[in-house]
Amino acid sequence: MSSNNEPVDFRFDAIVCGSGAAGCVIAVELAKSGMSVILLEASDINDGSLEHISDQINVHGRPSTLYNYARQLGGSTNLWSGRTSFFEPIDFSLNDWPLSYEELEADITAARSIINAAEPTLDEHIRLAFSGFWSALAKPPFSLKRFVMQHRISPFNAYSYLKGQQLSNLKVLQNVVVRRVLHDGGDVAIGLEVYDGVTDTLKSMSSGLFVLATGGLDVPRLLLESNLPAHTSCAPIGQYLSTHPKLHVGTLKLSGRRRANNALLSDMFLGSQYVRLGLGLDAEVLEREQILNHYLQISPAFEAKTQDFLDVLSQRSKFVSYLYGRGGKSRSVVQFFGRLYFLLSQRIAGKLGYYSTFKLKLHCDQYPSRNHRVSLSERSTDSKTKRINIDWTFTNRDYNDARSFLLKVKYYVENAGLGTVDLEDFVYDSEWPMIGIHSHHMGTTRMGKDQKTSVTDEFGKLHGFKNIYIAGPSLFTGYGYTNPVLPIVVLAIRTARRIVLGQNHKP
Numbered sequence: 179m180s181s182n183n184e185p186v187d188f189r190f191d192a193i194v195c196g197s198g199a200a201g202c203v204i205a206v207e208l209a210k211s212g213m214s215v216i217l218l219e220a221s222d223i224n225d226g227s228l229e230h231i232s233d234q235i236n237v238h239g240r241p242s243t244l245y246n247y248a249r250q251l252g253g254s255t256n257l258w259s260g261r262t263s264f265f266e267p268i269d270f271s272l273n274d275w276p277l278s279y280e281e282l283e284a285d286i287t288a289a290r291s292i293i294n295a296a297e298p299t300l301d302e303h304i305r306l307a308f309s310g311f312w313s314a315l316a317k318p319p320f321s322l323k324r325f326v327m328q329h330r331i332s333p334f335n336a337y338s339y340l341k342g343q344q345l346s347n348l349k350v351l352q353n354v355v356v357r358r359v360l361h362d363g364g365d366v367a368i369g370l371e372v373y374d375g376v377t378d379t380l381k382s383m384s385s386g387l388f389v390l391a392t393g394g395l396d397v398p399r400l401l402l403e404s405n406l407p408a409h410t411s412c413a414p415i416g417q418y419l420s421t422h423p424k425l426h427v428g429t430l431k432l433s434g435r436r437r438a439n440n441a442l443l444s445d446m447f448l449g450s451q452y453v454r455l456g457l458g459l460d461a462e463v464l465e466r467e468q469i470l471n472h473y474l475q476i477s478p479a480f481e482a483k484t485q486d487f488l489d490v491l492s493q494r495s496k497f498v499s500y501l502y503g504r505g506g507k508s509r510s511v512v513q514f515f516g517r518l519y520f521l522l523s524q525r526i527a528g529k530l531g532y533y534s535t536f537k538l539k540l541h542c543d544q545y546p547s548r549n550h551r552v553s554l555s556e557r558s559t560d561s562k563t564k565r566i567n568i569d570w571t572f573t574n575r576d577y578n579d580a581r582s583f584l585l586k587v588k589y590y591v592e593n594a595g596l597g598t599v600d601l602e603d604f605v606y607d608s609e610w611p612m613i614g615i616h617s618h619h620m621g622t623t624r625m626g627k628d629q630k631t632s633v634t635d636e637f638g639k640l641h642g643f644k645n646i647y648i649a650g651p652s653l654f655t656g657y658g659y660t661n662p663v664l665p666i667v668v669l670a671i672r673t674a675r676r677i678v679l680g681q682n683h684k685p
Contacts, residue, residue, distance in 0.1 A: 190216045190349075192387040192677070193370060195356045195400075198253020199663055200649035200670040201391035202336035203292065207674035209348040213681065216385075217340070217348065218372065220355045220392070220561070221249045228615075231395070231566060233555035237614035238571040239423070251352065252337030253393065255663065257617075260328030261454070262295040263660040264668065268461040269471055273546070273656025276626050276636040282668055285675075289667040293334035295326040298453040300441065307440035314594035315442065319463045319586075323456035323473045323659065327445050334663070355561040358404040359388065359646065367646050373561040380562060387677065391649040391670075394419070394619030398552045398652065399566050401623065401633075406642070413633045413641055416552040418621040419570055420657045423542040425612040427584060428601040430476060430591065435532040438478045443536065456541065456659070459586060470543035472583045473659045478533045538599070540584065541659050542612075544576050552622050570615050577608055618662050623652040637676040638669065649673050 191213040194205040205217045228235065228247050248254045264286055267279040290296055300322075308316035316322060328334065340350070353375035360369040360382060369384040390397050398416035438444045442455040456473035464471060555565040588599040604610050626632025629641040638653055640646040649670050651662045 190214045190385050191681075192216075192389060193218065193383060193385040194389040194391060195370070196220075196253060196390070196392035196396075196650070197251050197337055197340065197350070198248075198391065198393060198650065199255050199293075199334075199336045199666045201253070201389065202340040203667050203670040204389050204391060204647075204649055204674045204677075205348055206340060206343050206345065207671065208677060209343070209345040211678040211681070212347070213678075214347045215349070216383075217350045218354045218356060218370075218383075219251050219350065219352045221353065221375070228395070228568075231399075231559055231563075232568060233557050233565040234567040235615065236567070236569045239610070239612040239614035247393075247395070251350070252335050255334060255336040258333050258335075258661070258663055260295075260326075260333030261661045262290075262293065262326040262328065262664050263324060264664050265656075265658045265660060266461065266471060268464055269656050269658040272464065272468075272470060274626060274631075275655050276632070282672065285668045285671045286664075288671050289664055292339065292667055292671075293664065295328060295334070295664065296451065298324050298326055298451060299449055300324060300453065300455075303441060303446070303448050308442075311436065311596070312440065312442070314596060315457060318460040319590050321458040321460045322442065323458050325454045325456065325661075327452035327454050329445065329452045355563055356390075356392065356400055357561075357563050358400065359390075359406065361404070361406060361643075363407060365643050367643060373563065375561060387645045387647070387681075389647045389649055389673075389677075393650055394622050394652040395552055395566060395568070397648055397650065398622040399554065399564060401640075402554050403564050413629055414548055414624070414631065415633055416622050417548040417550070418546045418624050418655075419550040419552055419568070419619065420544045420546065420621045420654075421570065421615050422618045422657065422659070422661075423544070423572060423612045423614065425540060425610060426537055426602070427474075427540045427605055428538045428599060430536040430538055430597055430599055432534045432536075432597040435534045437532055438536075442476055443478060457587065458659070459583065459590075463586065467582065467586065469583050469586070470545070470579050471658050472543050472580055473541050474587060475539040475541060477537045477539065479535055479537055540580065542572075542576070542580050543657055543659055545573065545579070546621060546624070546655065546657075547573060550621075568615060572610070572612065572614075574608060577610070581605060618651065618657075620651040620654040620657050620662060623648050624655045625653045626655060638673040639676075647673055647677060 192208050192215045194201050194215060194217045197217055197219040201217060205215050209215045248256045250256060270279050304316050355373040357371045357373055359367050360371055361367050367388050369382045371380055371382055374381050390400060401415045441453050445452045445454050456475050458473035550570045553567045555567050557565045559565055584601055584605060591599050623633040625634045625636055634640050634648050638647045638649055640648060651666055653669055
């Protein structure tokens with residue numbers, strides 16, 4: 179693999195736009211198949227604020243625009259803390275996915291290998307730690323959500339993975355912002371119009387195949403700006419935007435003091451990896467009650483207060499924001515000390531403390547809505563692309579669903595004699611103090627079989643075009659509760675395999 183900004187004077191088999199988890203994995207898989215690939219990245223610096231690409235941000239709650247976006251080599255994996263899980267089968271049945279969980283099982287295994295996050299084996303831990311007092315939580319109507327926490331090793335970074343492949347037929351070009359797709363008026367894309375940040379000029383690049391993997395906010399911008407024929411008028415490009423709202427919603431009060439010595443209450447080193455569990459509801463309950471797949475993180479008060487302090491510090495400290503915004507080593511220092519402080523608080527909370535009160539943090543799923551969207555602004559960025567407007571809210575339907583989940587958990591916990599669940603007063607109202615559009619921008623080019631309700635097919639190929647594929651979280655038709663890195667890599671592997679298969683069967 180070469181990485182420079184020398185003039186590109188020959189044709190590549192594929193152009194991959196975006197060097198995040200999806201783009202890097204697809205670029206590597208295509209190059210391994212023998213295709214010549216060029217990977218375009220918009221910036222060579224740590225450009226981490228939505229303010230650089232947005233015009234109006236109309237979101238419910240308090241928007242956080244600094245810590246949720248990374249236009250740089252490796253994309254948003256540079257911001258990832260390493261929490262890994264995958265969608266559950268219930269997520270596919272509750273949402274309009276054009277594929278099933280079972281169809282993805284082989285790709286899930288391959289993706290876990292790439293990001294070094296094996297499925298946690300917790301049977302022995304659950305047998306020991308969830309006997310006696312906690313036993314009710316390890317069986318229906320509850321469900322324990324399993325996460326791998328990459329603490330002892332550095333979390334997977336897409337660009338580091340890319341560099342480690344040593345592929346001579348893979349080239350990386352930085353400071354190139356893709357403005358729009360060029361087409362022949364039919365069903366074939368013939369090139370890309372790009373902005374060269376080095377020469378401050380617009381150029382065109384041609385190829386036989388294009389993969390758009392620039393994230394849930396930029397891919398719809400790119401498609402809308404391309405004005406593709408017979409496509410933008412009917413496909414919901416930019417619609418169905420979602421994120422993963424989260425907030426503290428109450429406390430669990432036990433009748434006596436308990437050690438936080440199981441993976442539901444603190445990060446635990448089990449086997450060869452740290453793991454953490456969340457508390458959710460069993461699939462049968464979700465199906466019967468038609469409730470989305472939310473979950474609760476249960477934390478000792480000490481850990482919860484530490485997390486609250488870090489959240490406040492990241493949002494209100496001008497000095498921390500300045501260091502983070504500078505990028506490079508300054509951002510790495512902020513991330514390192516923030517992670518170290520939080521991990522130390524978890525170790526102390528888990529190993530030394532006895533607690534009768536635990537904080538409950540809700541991680542929300544959300545219903546897809548066409549009213550949640552990314553659209554084009556009339557203003558342009560410095561790179562001659564249109565800025566975007568972001569519209570997102572947590573609807574009354576979302577509130578009712580999350581509230582139903584919390585009340586069900588409250589009922590089941592108290593009915594099992596574990597203690598009392600005291601929910602905050604706002605849970606019963608229609609305004610919750612959550613942070614909106616802070617991470618995980620999903621759903622804006624959703625996959626499906628009907629062009630009127632989706633943008634790509636089940637493999638990420640753009641409806642109406644033979645040689646444009648999309649990769650990344652914008653493909654999701656449902657959102658679940660999980661950090662999207664593993665699902666992104668799973669779908670990227672599936673898309674790459676489809677592309678290679680098509681290339682091998684060309685006449």
